[in-house]
Amino acid sequence: MTRRLLLVGAGHAHIEVLRSMKEQPIQxxxxxxxxxxxxxxxxxMISGYVEGIYSLEEVRVDVKRLAHEAGVHFIRKRASRVYPNFKKLFCQGGAVYPFDLISFDIGAKSQPGQLVPSPEYSHMNDPNKKMVEQIEELRQTSQPLIVGGGAAGCEVALALQAYKARNEIPGQVRLVSSSSVLNSISKRTAKKLRSIMESKGIQVWEQERAEVMYDDYIMTSANNKIRHTGVLWLGGPLADPLFEASGIKVDEKGFPFVTDTLQFTDYEFIFGAGDCVTLETYPNIDKSGVHAVKQAPILYENLRRFSYAKELTVYEPQKVALYILSTGMKKALLVYGPVTAHNKRAWKLKNKIDREYMDKYK
Incomplete structure (x- = not known):
């Protein structure tokens, strides 16, 4: 008897599941x-696109094509709620999809839903607006503001500044962070990154939370008025409300727990990977694409084994992960445990790794 598997979301883990199914379908x-x-x-590769090094086609994968090649049905809808006890997924617009097995890889949001712009703020960046469109606008503005001091926010700020320098577009990129920049790594490395950003002319505000948004400035928690000509929100990961609304067990931030087999703790037929879940045995690891990529083959293998009623395999996160942050002009900051290096060789390594990764899905 044929069973139905729903893959919800097209993140790092699920595109690898598609590629694996293309090579070895689950019967x-x-x-x-x-x-x-x-x-x-x-x-x-987004920062490289922002800087103008990569084209749009080089940094994205055609998921619909990949699904078709893998013999997987593609449905363009956004999931809104899951009813585990009835094994049904509801999507925006009212469509309902029954399932026997389901896997989530929907990522995390970066813009808090409770942030309400002032009545005077008429063009606050739309969460549904493609980031690509926002980048095109911000490249040309004189004071683009990045909200968020994590790896993504810092990389995009540096890339925007580099784009301006490459194309002789006047302006100064600004960044505001509710914590210190890159606070998930060592203070020494974070200090190095901040020094790099300041040397490029980027103005940085740390320990200040954006609270009210206006057309041409924001007010921060320190009552600071920061002017801007456009805002891109790249704050810390926020859970999709789908899980809590569905009555699923979540952590204090709203992310559902998964076991080391990537199954939801209360439902063995629900799997999850990437930024949208919290690993119960390692709740404090970063929500990063680095871990999602490593989880991907485990997720595919366990979806296959679960379908055949076989013993599942276990995901063990690497103790030390390699991070390479592009800093503009084909230089990068490499971080591996206590080792840090900032040079062109680090960027070349990053470029090699990224291109090899994308080549698998082209």
């Missing part, structure tokens, strides 16, 4: 991929 399982976008944008 007697009808697979559907549900995603609001037909493309997967690879986070590792």
């Amino acid at each position: 007697h399982v009808d697979v559907c991929l549900i995603s609001p976008s037909e493309h997967f944008y690879y986070s590792g």
Whole structure:
């Protein structure tokens, strides 16, 4: 008897599941991929796109094509709620999809839903607006503001500044962070990154939370008025409300727990990977594409084994992960445990890793 597997979201883990299914389909399982976008944008190369090094096609994967090649049905919809006890997924617009097995890889949000712009703020960046469109606008503005001091925010700020320098577009990129920049790594490395940003002319505000948004400035928690000509929100990861609304067990931030087999703690037929879940045995690891990529083959293998009623394999996160942050002008900051290096060789290594990763899905 054929069973139905729903893959919800098209993140790092699920595109690898699609590639694996193309090579080795799961027999007697009808697979559907549900995603609001037909493309997967690879986070590792976004800063290079912002800077103008990569084209749009080089940094994204055609998910609809990949699904078709894998024999997977593609449905362009956004999931809104899951009813585990009835094994049904509800999507925006009212469509309902029954399932026997389901996997989530929907990422995390970066813009808090409770942030309400002032009545005077008429063009606050729309969460549904493609980041690509926002980048095109911000490249040309004189004071683009990045909200968020994590790896993504810092990389994009540096890339925007580099784009301006390459194309002789006047202006100064600004960045505001509710914590210190890159606070998930060592203070020494974070200090190095801040020094790099300041040397490029980027103005940085730390320990200040954006609270009220106006057309041409924001007010921060320190009652500071920061002027801007456009805002891109790249704050810390925020959980999709789908899980809590569905009555699923979540952590204090709203992310559902998964076991080391990537199964939800209360439902063995629900799997999850990437930024949208919290690993119960390692709750404090960063929500990063680095871990999602490593989880991907484990997720595929366990979806296959679960379908065949076989013993599942376990995901063990690497103790030390390699991070390479592009800093503009084909230089990068490499971080591996206590080792740091900032040079062109680090960027060349990053470029090699990123291109090899994307080549698998082209």
